[in-house]
Amino acid sequence: MFADYSLAELGSIFVMQGFAGLILFSVFVLMALGLAIIFGQMGVINMAHGEFMILGAYVTYFTSQFFLNYVPGLFGAYFFVAMVLAFFAAGALGMAVEWLMIRRLYKRPLDTLLATWGLSLILQQVYRSVFGPREVGVELPNWMMGSISLTDSIEVQINGLFVMGLTIAITVAVALLMYKSAWGKQVRAVVQNRVMAGAVGINTEKIDRYTFGLGCGIAGVAGSAFTMIGSTGPTSGQLYIVDTFLVVVFGGAQSLLGTIASAFTISQAQSTMEFFLSGSMAKVLTLLGVVIILMLRPQGLFVIKVRR
Amino acid sequence: MSKSSGRTFFLRPQDMIGIAILAFILLVVLPLALDNFRLQFVGKYLTYAFVALGLVLCWGYAGILSLGQGVFFGLGGYCMAMFLKLEASSVENTKIQTTPGIPDFMDWNQITALPWFWEPFKSFAFSTVAVVLVPAFFALILGFALFKRRVGGVYFAIITQALAAIMTILIIGQQGYTGGINGITDLRTLHGWDIRTDSAKTILYFVCVGLLLACILLAFYVKSSKLGRILVAMRDKEDRVRFSGYDVASFKIFVFCLAAALSGIGGAMFALQVGFMSPSFVGIVPSIEMVIYTAVGGRLSILGAIYGTLLVNWAKTSFSESFPELWLFGLGGLFIAVVLIFPNGIAGLWQSYIAPRLGPLFGGAARRTTPPAATPPAAPSSGTAAPAAAE
């Protein structure tokens, strides 16, 4: 199959497919970051994670409409406002959900899975009823359009580059928050020993609520970024949920680095194979590969050996 | 001597009454009360009840939540549909095709010879056996790979869900071999007997009920055997069972395979009664919906699972007819309510509120291996009511 291409062309193909893979990687990382916090730190399976992401996407869409109609002069900057709004909208909804539902289910992880699936169905129907069944897309500001030519045959899109930069920034921010801030220390303390953390004066219920809210807020930001490269519909979130869970589990649920490495592996494998096989077979082979590796190494790629 | 040592037969009196009532409803009441059209709906719902039944054993008793039961339902259904499709694709029926004698969708996809894995499905005997064995074998491989390596709980659920996704993409992607997104349609006859007529559908309804009742008896037998108690023990304290000399994985594999085989039978009955099989019964969404049938009926109740399936599907059909928008709210709400408010489902409500008033024969038409004498009846959402939270 390589015979029809020259060496230079093949190189360009790999770079371009690699770039496409990097965009997929960014989406995976952004979605998986929130999940990794919620699943890794709290052990909660949030099947409605995709719907939190879509909420962020809708918020971004409406912010862009608002800027377009009322402050067109500032349209170039709407995205940054939208991102903040998306974070708080999804985060607030997440905290409400934690208070109403999740906190009663911490000891029953499988039941959380079912309940959050129910939540995702309800949210999908809400989006459909409120925003309509059709997919919506945002208008990109001028500076995000077009592409940069690296060589004669290699071009990369600016919006893709932007999403990647954003992914790196958010990942760094999350890592700092979890591993350097006092708040992150409290979260990890609660994870390791809830009773003891409570005894030294940490309000564990509040930590739970804010952790869940943070995970959902990051999903909202992911949705915001998602609008830069695709359109949004009521069920768009569900398309990614299985992949994202595999990313998190494959990476070893409690490791941020593992999540990133596994998102990278899975996205690169899929986009590289997509060039040679049909899209559906590439996806089948990627998912199957992940499942088989998980069978051989159930604890995920990165895991700390602990004394029981 | 103690009460628990007195039992010899695997059905308790209240189980026998419960099964008799269900049989009476399915075999007498519904056929008399409903017209043919509605009865065929019930027949379709009952094919899902096979899956729900398997989930009671696998999820309710053993604590293994599989989110991929649709895969097994689909495997059973496709096995049957492949046989029926081949019979419907005789050379004379398909003489307008480029290649007569192969299923129409293959011809549309420029396939000129029957693929090798379709060949054995020319035999009815092979297909019938495959309906049970293909899903069970698939579950065996999966079970071996996962349970031997102690993958369980949410990890198992996520992996089975991923498999449901893979299966759907695969079936849709390989449309020349599988019929793609439309599935295998236009099934006509079984050994020359037209399965599309009303009389044939009525007969198939009774066959389906008969098989379901047989599977219910099988489930009761497993539940009441020592194996049933080991499953409950494993759900509670897996390590204690292991250090009592049991190979825990082999018990999990067994119950997972059993659930898969039951789902396969359901799928085959679906293909026969409804006349087609498609990937829309295989994927993530149908698989998790089948879990809710079990949850609504009561995850620990064999008979409850049947009523739960009928009830949810009846609600789905009536809502979808009149208020399609409301249905997703209803279904979503059901998922949440069944977890937060009544974790033991209809069976739990029955046992807490209705059974105590009906006297001892109905006393425990389900669930508890031995009903606790001293539990207050009105505490469905207390700690004891959620034993399925396996970790």
Added chain:
Amino acid sequence: MNSQVITDSMNKDFVLAVEGLTVSFDGFKAVNDLSFYVDENEIRVIIGPNGAGKTTVLDLICGRTKATTGSIRFKERELTRMKEHEIVRAGVGRKFQNPSIYEDLTVFENLEISYPKGRSVPGALTFRRDRAVKERVQEVAETIFLADQLDQRAEYLSHGQKQWLEIGMLLIQDPELLMLDEPVAGMSVSERKKTAELLNTIIKNRSVIVIEHDMKFVEDIAHKVTVLHQGKILSEGSMAKVQADPKVIEVYLGH
């Protein structure tokens, strides 16, 4: 096998021979080059400060944790290569630190599951609750003071009764080597007394390894005491000898 028994005469009489046992978790050696031998019908008590690796040693013997290096031989069979259920079937029984019983089942059913018949899938499907089973369950229930609670769901038992139930579950297995992890922890004084009495009846005709902190209790039952400290043996011998050992005193009182 047999030739090995003759040449390796050192191990001949021992039921359990642990040699050079080491396990490390990410470089931390929880058990470090440990060797000890348990005689037939001996009662060995393992003591040591928290984190000394006591429970890990039991985990290693029963196969719950895999050894990094070293060997564990039980009646000339190498346990480190066997699966947990095979080790149990070979005759090793283990009681966990916290009572580990099946709360959703009755006392009768709890004991019945430990009855050493019908342990395979087909065996469990065709298992019959015959006279022999019932009598054995009844007999054990009487030994563990639970004969009148057979139909009670185990979750309604008191903490002490749960501990006895788990001991009963081991008793019905009839293991040749019985391992008990803090059997009297969390018990009231009267329960403790009854438990000591219970242990004295069940330890006959088998070897026993007990982890315990209660020194009075240890003195009552121990033939030989092994003191663990930081994954190594600090001292071994009779209770009196161990108590007089300056290294032991240093570890227990030195800080």
